[in-house]
Amino acid sequence: MSQKVLMKGNEAIGEAALKAGCKCFFGYPITPQTEISAYMAKKMPTMGRVFLQAESEIAAIHMIYGAAGTGTRCMTSSSSPGISLKAEGISYIAGAELPCVIINIVRGGPGLGGIQPAQSDYFQATKGGAHGDFHMPVFAPSSIQEMVDLIQEAFDVADQYRTPVMIMGDGMLGQMMEPVEFKESTSTRQLPEKTWAANGRNGRVHHNVINSLFLKSEALEEHNIHLQKKFDAITENETKYELMNTDDADLILVAYGTTARICKNVIKLAKAQGINLGLIRPITLWPYPAAAFDATIGNTKFGYLAVEMSMGQMVEDVRLSVEGRKPVHFYGRSGGMIPAPEDILNKVMEIVGGNK
CATH class of the missing domain: 3.40.50.920 (Rossmann fold)
Structure with a gap:
């Protein structure tokens, strides 16, 4: 049995992501989630994994698009205005059916607002948050332990359904400290092989192309119907x-x-x-x-x-x-x-x- 350790919420998120197999992190600092980036910057290079502080939130989310397209487990984090900047990229990721995890440690708004905790990004997270017909699963933990536990689940749900997944906490959860236990995953999910990934031919006779552009209306409608069936399956199987x-x-x-x-x-x-x-x-x-x-x-x-x-x-x-x-x-x-x-x-x- 693992031992409980006292950790700040943001740092616990980082550790949980590493234990869940996150290989790449692309982010940009913004209060009150900056400690996630700081933790990953310290730990990932020692583990042979990729940490990169991008030049902006917009750059970070498109780096996630690229890494997710190779089938690599990847994550980004931000707070409210930063998530707004990532919105276009999130829509592209959803359209291209790429698995990744997005952390939003919510601060008060609108605009720059303030750095104190809030829940005013609910519409942004649950009603799309960007253009097009899409949803993404959104987990809302109420403790640091639950936040840690949901990180593993978020990566698994992302891989199972080929979708971005958001974990949305508030500034209090990010900044407070609680005892947490990093448990071994007991998931019984049968995650599919990532045969779709653009990670080299590897003996395939065809190229894998990652794209969300459909020039023919009939093809785009067919794609949206396919996505909706996936969202229906998520609704049926993943509601908590x-x-x-x-x-x-x-x-x-x-x-x-x-x-x-x-x-x-x-x-x-x-x-x-x-x-x-x-x-x-x-x-x-x-x-x-x-x-x-x-x-x-x-x-x-x-x-x-x-x-x-x-x-x-x-x-x-x-x-x-x-x-x-x-x-x-x-x-x-x-x-x-x-x-x-x-x-x-x-x-x-x-x-x-x-x-x-």
């Missing part, structure tokens, strides 16, 4: 969520990442006041766990309360999942402000207090 105390709840909170940890404390505070709260914690933001709402819709008296570090983004997917069957409420903080348990509880009391 946690349910807590949802069998008989006055109100069910919906939160992810750091905010979900805060909401677990709110559940304890509310119980002391005779209010029974539940929690739906999406672990995949895309595909979004609509099934969690189908499973709990009959178990809540006053509906759902989405709690976010944004002005209200995930709440739209909550409403879509609930489909008008129960009320959906929202509480959010923005700009790097972190919701306090007492403030969330006050919102809960506003909803259920006079109706108990």
Whole structure:
């Protein structure tokens, strides 16, 4: 059994990626994720692997395109404005069906915003984030241990489906320290051989060409239909969520990442006041766990309360999942402000207090 070590979230991401077989890292520094690049810069050369600080985020994502095209496990990381700069390259990568992992340690926005934690990149991550008909799986860990565990899964999902995969944490998860254990992978996935990779002929009679350009409309539509079937398979097989105390709840909170940890404390505070709260914690933001709402819709008296570090983004997917069957409420903080348990509880009391 491996020993737990105390690590900063960003550095734990780097170590987990190395253990998952990441051979190439291309990035550019931006707070609050810079320690990922710093960690990889220190470790990768000693392991015979490739670290390169690109001249920009745009350059870094296109280097990922090239490395991923050879079938090599590769990763990039950034924070909110940097992910915006990578958007075109992410669309190219999705269109060319190239596996890679993208880390976004979210800071407040819009614009340069600030370096404090936020969840205001939800739309960017889950609604495409770039041009064209595509999705990418998005994992939202709520602890450094979960972040470490999901790194291995992200690389495996990327390879299985030939897709970019994002892990989206906030600045708090990147900067805080917690004990983590680097476990041996127990995955039973049967990952396909990368016969598509442009890595030399290797006895093949044909060339492998990596491309996302289709000049004939019929061919591009066929490609988009093929991609959609893949996205449907990801939705069916890879959706993840946690349910807590949802069998008989006055109100069910919906939160992810750091905010979900805060909401677990709110559940304890509310119980002391005779209010029974539940929690739906999406672990995949895309595909979004609509099934969690189908499973709990009959178990809540006053509906759902989405709690976010944004002005209200995930709440739209909550409403879509609930489909008008129960009320959906929202509480959010923005700009790097972190919701306090007492403030969330006050919102809960506003909803259920006079109706108990």
